[in-house]
Amino acid sequence: MQVIDETTGESIENVYIYHENQSFSTLTSADGTADLSACPAMGIVILQHPAYQSTSLAYSELIVKDFRVELMERILLIDEVTVTANRWEQNKGEVSQDILAISPKTASFQNPETSADLLAETGQVYVQKSQLGGGSPMLRGFAANSVLLVVDGVRLNNAIFRSGNLQNVINIDPNALEGAEVIYGPGSVMYGSDALGGVMDFHTKGTRFTTLDKPQVRGNAMARYGSAANEKTGHLDFSVYGKKFSYMGSISHTQLDDLKAGSKRTSGFKGHFERTHYVRSAGGADFLVTNKDKNLQKHSGYNLLNTIQKVRLKTGAKSDIAYGFYYSNTSDIPRYDRLTEKQEDSDSLIYADWYYGPQKWLMHTLTFSTFEPTAVYSQAKVTLAYQQYEESRNDRKFGDDRLRTRTETVDLYNVTLDLDRKIGKANLYYGVDFIFNDVQSSGYRKNLITGEKTETSSRYPDGGSTYITTAAYANLSYKPSPRWVLNMGARYSDVRLKASTTDATASSFLQEDLDLQNQAVNGMAGVIFNPWASTRIKALLSTGFRAPNVDDVGKVFEVDDHVVVVPNPNLKPEYSYNQELAIQQRIGKVYVDLVGYHSMLTDAIVRSEFTVNGSNTIELDGDTKEVRAQVNAEQAKIYGASAQVKTEITPSLAFTSSITLSKGYETGSNEPLRHVPPAFGRSAVIYQIKKLRAELYSMYNLHKTAAQIPSSEIDDKPHLYTDEGSPAWATLNIKSQYVLSETFTVQAGIENILDLHYRTYSSGISAPGRNISATLRASF
Numbered sequence: 001m002q003v004i005d006e007t008t009g010e011s012i013e014n015v016y017i018y019h020e021n022q023s024f025s026t027l028t029s030a031d032g033t034a035d036l037s038a039c040p041a042m043g044i045v046i047l048q049h050p051a052y053q054s055t056s057l058a059y060s061e062l063i064v065k066d067f068r069v070e071l072m073e074r075i076l077l078i079d080e081v082t083v084t085a086n087r088w089e090q091n092k093g094e095v096s097q098d099i100l101a102i103s104p105k106t107a108s109f110q111n112p113e114t115s116a117d118l119l120a121e122t123g124q125v126y127v128q129k130s131q132l133g134g135g136s137p138m139l140r141g142f143a144a145n146s147v148l149l150v151v152d153g154v155r156l157n158n159a160i161f162r163s164g165n166l167q168n169v170i171n172i173d174p175n176a177l178e179g180a181e182v183i184y185g186p187g188s189v190m191y192g193s194d195a196l197g198g199v200m201d202f203h204t205k206g207t208r209f210t211t212l213d214k215p216q217v218r219g220n221a222m223a224r225y226g227s228a229a230n231e232k233t234g235h236l237d238f239s240v241y242g243k244k245f246s247y248m249g250s251i252s253h254t255q256l257d258d259l260k261a262g263s264k265r266t267s268g269f270k271g272h273f274e275r276t277h278y279v280r281s282a283g284g285a286d287f288l289v290t291n292k293d294k295n296l297q298k299h300s301g302y303n304l305l306n307t308i309q310k311v312r313l314k315t316g317a318k319s320d321i322a323y324g325f326y327y328s329n330t331s332d333i334p335r336y337d338r339l340t341e342k343q344e345d346s347d348s349l350i351y352a353d354w355y356y357g358p359q360k361w362l363m364h365t366l367t368f369s370t371f372e373p374t375a376v377y378s379q380a381k382v383t384l385a386y387q388q389y390e391e392s393r394n395d396r397k398f399g400d401d402r403l404r405t406r407t408e409t410v411d412l413y414n415v416t417l418d419l420d421r422k423i424g425k426a427n428l429y430y431g432v433d434f435i436f437n438d439v440q441s442s443g444y445r446k447n448l449i450t451g452e453k454t455e456t457s458s459r460y461p462d463g464g465s466t467y468i469t470t471a472a473y474a475n476l477s478y479k480p481s482p483r484w485v486l487n488m489g490a491r492y493s494d495v496r497l498k499a500s501t502t503d504a505t506a507s508s509f510l511q512e513d514l515d516l517q518n519q520a521v522n523g524m525a526g527v528i529f530n531p532w533a534s535t536r537i538k539a540l541l542s543t544g545f546r547a548p549n550v551d552d553v554g555k556v557f558e559v560d561d562h563v564v565v566v567p568n569p570n571l572k573p574e575y576s577y578n579q580e581l582a583i584q585q586r587i588g589k590v591y592v593d594l595v596g597y598h599s600m601l602t603d604a605i606v607r608s609e610f611t612v613n614g615s616n617t618i619e620l621d622g623d624t625k626e627v628r629a630q631v632n633a634e635q636a637k638i639y640g641a642s643a644q645v646k647t648e649i650t651p652s653l654a655f656t657s658s659i660t661l662s663k664g665y666e667t668g669s670n671e672p673l674r675h676v677p678p679a680f681g682r683s684a685v686i687y688q689i690k691k692l693r694a695e696l697y698s699m700y701n702l703h704k705t706a707a708q709i710p711s712s713e714i715d716d717k718p719h720l721y722t723d724e725g726s727p728a729w730a731t732l733n734i735k736s737q738y739v740l741s742e743t744f745t746v747q748a749g750i751e752n753i754l755d756l757h758y759r760t761y762s763s764g765i766s767a768p769g770r771n772i773s774a775t776l777r778a779s780f
Contacts, residue, residue, distance in 0.1 A: 001062065003032045003047065006070040007691050009742035010779065012049060013208075015071070020044040020056075030208030030241060031216050036067065051077050051103065053651075075654045075688045076646050077103060078591050084181065084201060086429045086475055087153060087190055088379070088420045094477060096487045096526025096540045098582055098595045098642075100124050100182040107177050109693065109737055111224065111747055111775055113231060113254060114304070115172040115202065118180070123658050123682020123699060124642070125182060125200075128165050130764040132229065132259050133302040133333035133356070136165035140184060140597065141638035141664040142197025143675040146546055148187060150201045152324060153418075154365055154385045157194045158410045159437035159467035159497075159550040160460065163605065163630060165762070169200070171328035171361040173306035175222060175235040176250040178203045185597060186544030186578055188522045189489040192433060192471050196544045196576050197675075205237060207246035207312035207322060216241040221778045228751075228771035229301060230257040244314040250307060257301040260293075262757035262769035268703070268727025269757050273766050275340065279352045279398060284449045286352045286398050295757065297765060299339055303331040319370040326363040333359065337764020338395070341719055349398055357392030357407070377419040385414040393459065393557075396448075406443040406459045412436070429489075430474040437467035439499075439550050457620075459557055461514070463500030465550045470494045475524075485528040493520050495547035495573075499554045514554060518573050520545040534586040544576040552605060552630045556620075563716050564625035566612055572632050574605045593644040604636035606666065606673070607712060628712070636673060638664035657683040671710055677761050678704035678726060691739040700730035704761055713762070720764055729758035731767075747775040 003015045011032025017039075018025035024039040039045065041059050048054045052071040062069070084090065092099055100122060112118040116135020120127040126138040139147050145161035151172060161168070180202045187195035210216050222235040237250035261273070274294040280287045291298055305328065312322040338354035369381040392407040418431040441460035446453050475489030499514040524542035531537070548571040557565055582595040610629035612618050618625055640662030648654045659681035664673035684697035706714055706725040714721060735749035755770040 001028075001034050001036050001067040001069065003028050003034070003069050003071060005052075006072045007739050008745070008779070012052065012071060014049065015052075016048045018046055020046065029211050031210045031212060033211060035211070036062075047071065050074075051105070073105075073688075074648075075652065075686055076648055076656070077101075077106075078586075078646055084153075084203070086477070087418050087431070088429060090427075090477070093536065094479065094485045094487075094528065096485075096524070096528060096538055097187075098184040098538075098580065098597075100184070102177075102180040102182075104178050107174055107180070108777075109695075109735065109747070111735070111749065111773065112174050113226070113233070113256070114170040115174045115177075115180075116167070116169045118174045118177075119169070119182070119200065120699075121682075122182075123680070124644075124660060126660070126677040126680055126701075126761070128677075128760060128762045130165055131167075131334060131336040132256060132297075132300040132765055133170060133304070133330060133359075134165070134167040134765075135169050136167065137169065137200060138675050138677050139182070139197035139200075140599065140640065141662055141673055141676040145194055145549060145551065146675075147197040148191050148195040148199045150191065150199060151326070151363075152202070152204055152365065153367075153383060153416070154363065154387075154414060155191060155194075155435070156361075156387070158387070158389055158412050159439050159465065160389075160408055160410055161194070161549065162551045162555070163607070167333070167356075167359070168361070170304065170330075171306070171359065172202050173204070173235075173250065173252045173308065173328070175233075175252045176204045176237060176306065176308050178205045184595075185540070185580055185599075186522070186524070186542045186576055188544040189473055189475055189491045189524050189542070190429075192435075192469060192473075192491065192493055193495060193520075193545060193547045193573075196546050196574075204308055204310075204326075205239070205248050205250060207239070207248050207310050208241050209243060209246055209312075209314060209320075210241040211243070213243075215245075217780075219780050222775060224747075224773060224775040226771050226773040228768035229259040231255070231773075246312045248308070248310040250309075252304075252306045254304045255301075256303070259297045259300045259765065260769050261295045261297055261766035262752055262755045263295050264755050265757040266727070266729070268722060268724055268729075269759070272722045273757070273759055277347050277349060278339070279349055281352055284401070288348060288398075295769060297336060299334045300336045300765060302333045305329050315368075316370075316372070318372040319368070322365075322367045322369070324363070324365040324367075326361070326365075328359075328361045330356075330359045332357055332394075335393075335395075335764075337717075337720065340764070351395060352398045352400070353394060353396040353403060355394050357394055357405070358390070360388070360390040362388045373422075376421065378422045380417070380419045383414070383416045383418070385412075385416075387412040387414070401447050401449050402445040402454075403448055404443065404445050404456055406441070406456075408459060409440045411438040425480060426476055426478040428474065428476050431472070433469065433471040433473070435469040437465075437550075439465040439467070441465075457556055459555060460550055461499040461501040461554050463502050463513075465497070465499035465514075465554060467550055468496045469547075483530045487526040487528075488524065490521065490523040493522075493545070493547070495519075497548070497550065497553065499550060514567075514569050516548070516553065516569075518547045520547070520573060520575070522575075536582075536584040538580075538582040538584075540578075540580040542578045542580075544578065545573050546605070547573045548605065548630070562626055563628055564618065564620055565607065565628045565630070566610065566618070568610065568629040568631060571605065571630055572603050574601055574603045574632070576601050589649075590645065590647040594641070595643075596639075596641040598639040599637070601636040601638070602634075603632040604666065604673075605630050606633045606636070607631075608633070633666045633668070635667040636664060637667055638662065638673065638676065652687060652689045654686040654688075655684070656686070657681065672708050674710050674713060674762070678702045678708075678728075692736070693738075694734065694736040696732075696734050698730055698732055701728060701761065703728040720762060726761040727758070729756065731756060731758070743778055743780060745777040745779070747773075747777065749773045
């Protein structure tokens with residue numbers, strides 16, 4: 001039998017097929033085929049898949065259809081899906097944590113420029129942007145190096161992931177995704193340090209084997225245009241599936257010009273975030289130029305290239321080995337928020353240049369998997385990974401001939417052993433992790449007229465740094481009855497950091513080489529209770545931790561023209577203690593999901609005032625700077641709730657809505673925490689009939705007053721906020737898709753239809769204005 005999508009003609013994998021008398025069951029393979037030779041040739045055969053409407057056919061009907069069955073896609077995905085929260089595939093309904101699953105069809109329909117935009121489009125992840133080439137997800141009051149990025153089972157966080165805002169998620173190609181999950185709350189048991197706020201687990205398109213004698217060839221191509229930044233994106237992926245060999249190759253390129261923001265400013269944004277002037281450099285001189293269009297955010301565009309290559313070989317009936325190559329690179333990325341900083345009481349700009357150099361990410365992975373049960377495991381996999389990061393920061397003040405360049409490279413080695421042992425009604429997931437980071441940092445100034453180079457302080461210790469994590473974990477999932485699931489787990493981690501410096505300026509901040517070691521044991525216990533078929537209740541207790549990395553303890557960098565952050569060698573790990581309660585209820589065709597959580601942080605790592613040699617100011621590059629550092633606060637609290645509603649009004653019409661609320665503060669000073677966003681959400685009306693799908697939706701967030709924003713943010717970065725803080729906003733958007741044939745699909749959309757000017761919380765660049773997009777997709 002072959003099972004295909006009614007609209008696109010694409011094969012459907014993992015369709016559950018069974019006979020009405022329960023004597024036969026099977027799943028379709030990657031090519032949508034299943035062997036029915038053992039199925040009784042009489043009676044009813046039932047086909048089920050969470051993304052498609054179930055169907056029942058008499059065996060005689062299958063004969064008439066020549067064993068080719070078409071399934072109709074559901075307008076909403078509500079039923080259980082498979083996730084990898086425990087590093088192995090598992091039913092979402094058996095996982096204690098709150099999980100957002102993003103399907104490949106959702107990713108394709110939303111059609112985002114970057115993976116940061118894909119997360120934001122869900123309405124359940126808040127994303128901050130300092131520049132167009134950015135995107136820093138916020139999860140439950142945490143962000144940057146307190147949330148974890150994972151690609152195909154390998155963690156991306158490295159020793160220089162900073163505490164401010166990150167843009168590394170843009171290195172993950174949204175056009176090459178097979179799905180993604182956001183696991184909310186501490187994921188430290190399975191993934192270790194950095195997973196305080198949650199884990200973003202991305203799965204790129206995989207390699208599969210076929211049961212057919214002839215190799216199967218599949219491919220996809222896409223071309224997209226977006227008006228707001230004159231975006232031009234192209235993508236191509238190509239796969240070959242054989243019985244013992246498979247290959248997948250993918251490449252994407254995106255070109256973005258300067259972003260145009262909305263022209264209509266509501267009361268909260270009137271007179272704010274106007275790009276009135278920019279800098280033009282010519283003949284060795286800088287000129288302040290009046291911008292003809294104050295909504296065109298000059299010097300914000302960049303380019304992005306992503307490619308993935310995968311090969312997989314069967315080494316036995318139940319084992320295989322897989323190799324993956326990942327490469328991502330950008331052009332220079334202008335740091336837009338810095339380029340808009342002005343001299344006090346003047347239109348003159350502080351910086352003539354401020355940009356990130358090409359952000360390069362390279363990864364090789366080698367994974368051996370076996371599904372042959374032994375006394376020790378039911379299935380096991382060993383993953384070896386090597387990653388190399390390179391990034392640089394380049395800045396030059398207005399009128400200064402010297403460009404400062406600070407470059408960092410990180411070589412990251414990872415060895416992971418993951419095992420799954422089925423024991424009666426329980427599954428034991430356990431394994432070990434080893435991660436080694438080697439950090440090199442350098443700095444120099446170049447005179448752009450003479451070409452002369454002189455040394456300057458590096459961002460991190462110039463003698464090099466190492467950051468090593470060794471860990472072991474175990475997680476048990478026990479299902480004593482259909483109504484109950486119990487989950488519990490623990491992890492032991494040992495984290496070591498060493499850093500040395502030879503630079504005289506840096507040595508004045510860092511009196512001796514760093515040599516830190518921290519150990520932590522953290523755990524979780526959760527219970528899932530299904531009192532009725534339509535109700536699920538989940539409760540979870542967990543602990544998490546984050547050990548200081550090289551960025552936390554060894555960094556020297558300028559926040560603005562008056563403030564500098566310096567190393568703090570006495571920084572300790574931060575710990576979180578968390579409680580979570582979720583209720584999921586189905587009432588007819590209405591699905592409701594309510595989640596509440598509370599986190600207590602001890603020794604919370606926050607940026608605060610600091611002293612060097614007893615002074616709260618220092619001299620740096622000839623300027624007097626106020627001193628800040630990462631320090632341990634006594635305690636901090638974060639709590640919040642989220643609500644989601646989905647309903648199929650008719651088979652062709654659906655409604656969804658979600659909202660997330662959170663609050664966080666230091667308990668001693670009541671100072672708000674930086675990465676707690678305002679209340680935000682998304683509401684949508686979806687229409688789908690045969691080959692057409694359309695979605696009218698609104699994205700929104702509420703007002704966050706200046707008093708609800710950390711004073712350090714307001715004082716040090718006034719150019720990011722208005723006098724009122726971060727104003728409320730809401731957008732109206734529409735997206736559509738029409739399947740022309742089994743080969744071609746067209747998509748069109750208008751985002752920010754009303755062309756409103758708005759800026760998301762803590763961001764340094766305004767959001768796109770009215771953006772008209774058009775996409776052509778081809779599949780074969």
